[in-house]
Amino acid sequence: MKVVGARLPRYDGVGHVTGRTTYVDDVRMPGMLHAAALRSPHHHARITGLDVSAAEAMTGVHAVITHADVPLLVYGHLSGAGIPGDEPLLAKDHVRYRGQPVALVAADTVEAARAACAAIEVGYEELPALFDVRLAFEDDAPVVNDTFGNWYNQYEGNLDVRQIRKGDTEAAFDAADLVVSGVYRTQSQEQAPLETQVCVAVPEPDGRLTVHTCTQAMYFSLGVVCSHLQMPMSEIKMVGGTVGGGFGGKVDTASDSLTALAAQKSGRPVKWRWTREEEMLASGNRGPWHMEIIDAVSRDGWILGRKMLTIHDAGAYGRFSVYGLTKHSFHHTGAYSIPNLHFDGYVVFTNRIPTTAMRGYGVTGLSTAIELHAERVARELGMDPYEFRLKNANRVNDTSPNRIAYEDPSTVEVLQSLASATGAELSDELRTMTRDQRTGDMLPEHLTAQVGSGGGH
Amino acid sequence: MTSTATAGAAAVSAPTSEAEAVAAVTQQPNATVLAGGTLLVPQHNLGHAEIERVVWLGRAGMSAIVRSNGSITVGAATPLAKCAGLPAPAGPCAARIGDNEVNAQATIGGNVCSPAPYGDMRGPLLALGAQLHWADADGKHTGGVTDFVAAGGSRPGVLLLDVAFAVPAAGSFVALRRHHTQSLCALAVSAVRGGDGAVAIAATGAAPDACRLHAAEAVLAGGGAIAEAAAAAAADADPYDDALASAAYRRRVLPVYVARALEQIGE
Amino acid sequence: MDLTVNSVARTVQSPPLASLLTVLREELDITSPKAGCESGSCGACTVLIDGEPRRSCLTAVCAVDGAEVTTVEGLGTPEDLSRVQQAFIHHYAAQCGFCTDGLVVAATAYVSAGGSADTAAISDALAGHYCRCTGYVKIIEAVAAVARGDEFDIAATASSANNTYVTIAGAGS
Numbered sequence: 001m002k003v004v005g006a007r008l009p010r011y012d013g014v015g016h017v018t019g020r021t022t023y024v025d026d027v028r029m030p031g032m033l034h035a036a037a038l039r040s041p042h043h044h045a046r047i048t049g050l051d052v053s054a055a056e057a058m059t060g061v062h063a064v065i066t067h068a069d070v071p072l073l074v075y076g077h078l079s080g081a082g083i084p085g086d087e088p089l090l091a092k093d094h095v096r097y098r099g100q101p102v103a104l105v106a107a108d109t110v111e112a113a114r115a116a117c118a119a120i121e122v123g124y125e126e127l128p129a130l131f132d133v134r135l136a137f138e139d140d141a142p143v144v145n146d147t148f149g150n151w152y153n154q155y156e157g158n159l160d161v162r163q164i165r166k167g168d169t170e171a172a173f174d175a176a177d178l179v180v181s182g183v184y185r186t187q188s189q190e191q192a193p194l195e196t197q198v199c200v201a202v203p204e205p206d207g208r209l210t211v212h213t214c215t216q217a218m219y220f221s222l223g224v225v226c227s228h229l230q231m232p233m234s235e236i237k238m239v240g241g242t243v244g245g246g247f248g249g250k251v252d253t254a255s256d257s258l259t260a261l262a263a264q265k266s267g268r269p270v271k272w273r274w275t276r277e278e279e280m281l282a283s284g285n286r287g288p289w290h291m292e293i294i295d296a297v298s299r300d301g302w303i304l305g306r307k308m309l310t311i312h313d314a315g316a317y318g319r320f321s322v323y324g325l326t327k328h329s330f331h332h333t334g335a336y337s338i339p340n341l342h343f344d345g346y347v348v349f350t351n352r353i354p355t356t357a358m359r360g361y362g363v364t365g366l367s368t369a370i371e372l373h374a375e376r377v378a379r380e381l382g383m384d385p386y387e388f389r390l391k392n393a394n395r396v397n398d399t400s401p402n403r404i405a406y407e408d409p410s411t412v413e414v415l416q417s418l419a420s421a422t423g424a425e426l427s428d429e430l431r432t433m434t435r436d437q438r439t440g441d442m443l444p445e446h447l448t449a450q451v452g453s454g455g456g457h
Numbered sequence: 458m459t460s461t462a463t464a465g466a467a468a469v470s471a472p473t474s475e476a477e478a479v480a481a482v483t484q485q486p487n488a489t490v491l492a493g494g495t496l497l498v499p500q501h502n503l504g505h506a507e508i509e510r511v512v513w514l515g516r517a518g519m520s521a522i523v524r525s526n527g528s529i530t531v532g533a534a535t536p537l538a539k540c541a542g543l544p545a546p547a548g549p550c551a552a553r554i555g556d557n558e559v560n561a562q563a564t565i566g567g568n569v570c571s572p573a574p575y576g577d578m579r580g581p582l583l584a585l586g587a588q589l590h591w592a593d594a595d596g597k598h599t600g601g602v603t604d605f606v607a608a609g610g611s612r613p614g615v616l617l618l619d620v621a622f623a624v625p626a627a628g629s630f631v632a633l634r635r636h637h638t639q640s641l642c643a644l645a646v647s648a649v650r651g652g653d654g655a656v657a658i659a660a661t662g663a664a665p666d667a668c669r670l671h672a673a674e675a676v677l678a679g680g681g682a683i684a685e686a687a688a689a690a691a692a693d694a695d696p697y698d699d700a701l702a703s704a705a706y707r708r709r710v711l712p713v714y715v716a717r718a719l720e721q722i723g724e
Numbered sequence: 725m726d727l728t729v730n731s732v733a734r735t736v737q738s739p740p741l742a743s744l745l746t747v748l749r750e751e752l753d754i755t756s757p758k759a760g761c762e763s764g765s766c767g768a769c770t771v772l773i774d775g776e777p778r779r780s781c782l783t784a785v786c787a788v789d790g791a792e793v794t795t796v797e798g799l800g801t802p803e804d805l806s807r808v809q810q811a812f813i814h815h816y817a818a819q820c821g822f823c824t825d826g827l828v829v830a831a832t833a834y835v836s837a838g839g840s841a842d843t844a845a846i847s848d849a850l851a852g853h854y855c856r857c858t859g860y861v862k863i864i865e866a867v868a869a870v871a872r873g874d875e876f877d878i879a880a881t882a883s884s885a886n887n888t889y890v891t892i893a894g895a896g897s
Contacts, residue, residue: 009813009878016821017809017828019756019796026755114504193856194760194768194822244758244822245856273502276761469740469786491741493783499763502743502781511741515787558777558830559764677798 038083040095049123099282171306176296184363195244248357287355305340467545533566546630546647629721730798740786767853819857
């Protein structure tokens with residue numbers, strides 16, 4: 001083993017400590033223009049007019065891009081997975097969130113580009129905005145999303161809801177000594193990489209484009225740019241890999257397509273770097289989750305069944321939210337083994353910034369809810385929370401909500417380490433528990449049917 | 458003046474004395490004062506500030522701390538880091554504003570001119586009964602922090618010259634913040650016992666602007682205990698919600714901090 | 725206006741209210757100070773002005789006319805790394821690297837001023853610097869190691885200036 005356990009240098013370490021690493025904002029091109037975006041000042045409005053002629057006539061302005069300049073205006077991040085696109089690259093008839101880009105200006109300087117943005121005339125007719133996912137289902141709720149309405153409605157073709165059904169949940173609740181319910185809500189969070197969204201696009205003499213990108217997902221972003229521009233992949237060269245932090249926030253390909261269009265239209269290299277304010281106000285963030293958990297529990301501390309309702313606030317457009325919710329549904333028992341499940345989940349649209357990946361997409365807020373709920377159940381049972389958790393902890397060959405047998409579950413070791421680190425006393429039985437497949441006292445009747453046979457589905 | 462440069466819309470002058478600075482600020486229309494720059498330059502960077510004319514104080518002096526006859530005068534352009542050695546509550550407050558880099562660059566005058574959530578120094582200076590000296594087109598003025606704010610001290614055309622206060626018999630500063638640029642102060646309490654034994658208490662973050670806590674002071678003057686004074690602090694407070702703290706939290710913490718500040722000055 | 729930047733005399737033409745960050749990056753093409761927030765909050769643009777760490781984004785260039793400015797490029801080179809730079813490599817204190825330029829500058833000022841290896845003192849000195857990757861532990865370890873006078877074995881790392889990629893057969897499949 002030359003590598004595992006060895007002390008290896010970072011290949012980029014010397015560049016990082018000497019200021020030599022070239023990030024996208026450090027790329028300089030002869031004749032490079034600078035871009036600025038005109039963004040929606042409203043959470044929700046109909047666009048009644050858009051006039052860029054004054055901006056185009058200004059000194060130093062080389063290109064103004066609007067919806068009319070985008071070859072494929074509406075595209076979806078999960079189009080490749082068969083989920084329809086819903087988000088226009090630039091707003092056309094409506095703005096659905098504050099900060100939504102309406103136009104992009106490329107000019108000699110950032111100041112000139114900002115001044116030109118201010119000269120663009122947009123007519124808005126403000127509409128009522130929807131911010132609370134719980135109100136999205138009301139008959140008189142404002143309609144947010146052109147493609148789907150107020151929630152995604154095409155699971156398995158035509159379902160409104162992401163469902164998981166496993167075991168016999170009604171029987172589990174009939175058998176329960178105790179039913180414990182809780183509602184948990186997490187807030188949105190900005191990934192806040194130190195490098196804001198940034199792109200340099202360069203038109204090449206042969207008609208191709210070179211795009212210096214801060215993306216976290218090079219080939220995905222290449223597909224996004226090629227789709228928006230309706231160009232073959234052979235015509236666009238993406239240069240990247242040096243990213244000043246992403247944490248999920250650089251998957252959306254937030255700046256590449258528009259910068260490429262501006263470079264194409266102006267015939268000049270264009271740089272678009274978002275300000276920190278834009279990053280905070282308009283870049284995709286981790287979305288809020290509304291989670292309701294009801295557990296059927298036996299007096300001796302087993303979770304017999306779980307009913308769960310999740311409403312994910314996707315913001316104004318879908319992006320990856322359907323994927324995020326599906327992952328959420330697969331993890332909705334968390335670190336614990338529960339054989340009987342009834343899960344319903346909705347992706348709901350609101351007039352907030354569209355949400356996206358951030359470290360444990362769909363699962364981080366869920367873990368908060370699950371662990372708070374575990375604590376609540378243990379308290380209601382009057383049981384030591386460690387004992388309650390270890391008893392129900394995932395073991396080898398227990399199966400997940402989507403019926404995958406766990407090969408390497410770490411719950412037992414993590415809890416034992418936590419107890420040891422915090423000085424919590426565990427009984428001998430709990431201290432020596434292993435992750436091995438359930439037997440004896442740890443394999444009660446209700447879990448026998450859900451233990452898998454190893455690696456299978 | 459040594460230099461005047463014009464670029465874009467903003468002209469910058471660099472007066473080399475306080476008198477030149479007063480003339481530059483008060484005799485030109487729309488003159489914005491640039492001292493440390495920690496608040497003004499970001500506004501300029503992000504294109505938020507329409508700045509026509511700038512008077513930079515970096516060569517004007519105005520950054521001395523003079524002690525004489527039991528009183529201290531601090532030039533408005535004195536960096537906060539240099540104010541850290543002032544007696545409490547002024548020194549401890551100055552030391553805790555921003556991180557090291559910002560603390561070394563930002564000035565006491567710029568801080569006093571900035572409303573909440575900045576303006577941390579207004580609290581200590583209120584408690585110390587500081588006298589501020591400033592100049593505008595009508596001449597020179599003297600008054601307390603409240604007078605300066607009421608006179609619109611941070612508007613273009615006004616130049617804060619210095620702040621002066623008597624060295625207190627005892628002083629204390631208790632604040633809710635951590636040492637980081639981002640960690641703006643949600644609530645702070647300053648307490649001062651003067652040479653005559655009277656106690657003055659002031660807070661920032663308890664109301665939209667810095668305020669004296671007169672009711673709490675009156676309890677002490679009447680011989681009341683710290684706990685009674687702390688309970689009375691709410692009378693002068695006007696707690697509000699912002700990104701740093703809720704009104705309810707401010708209401709709850711204020712009496713705790715008043716009590717701590719008073720304990721520290723040995724009441 | 726005249727500046728000395730990394731020991732080289734430069735004359736700059738930018739407007740007087742332009743930030744030093746903008747002047748360094750856009751006029752002088754010195755790109756190590758990063759525009760992370762342009763409002764003094766993140767620390768990524770930190771440079772030495774007459775030896776003191778300052779936010780270049782908060783500093784109007786007119787305020788540093790005649791000053792000596794040092795960026796991380798001026799502290800050491802790949803062939804001749806400073807001790808702080810060596811420590812950041814040795815302790816893996818740089819991850820994405822975007823905050824590193826500012827942190828190396830601030831850490832250099834800290835140890836030059838005789839700062840101790842005390843972790844509380846180091847974290848206080850670096851309080852104005854955001855790092856979103858490391859959780860700060862490795863950064864503080866690196867600075868403490870310099871303050872302690874540790875020796876750094878970076879013979880292996882020096883050759884990495886040639887971008888020697890480390891590949892692990894079968895990893896990530």
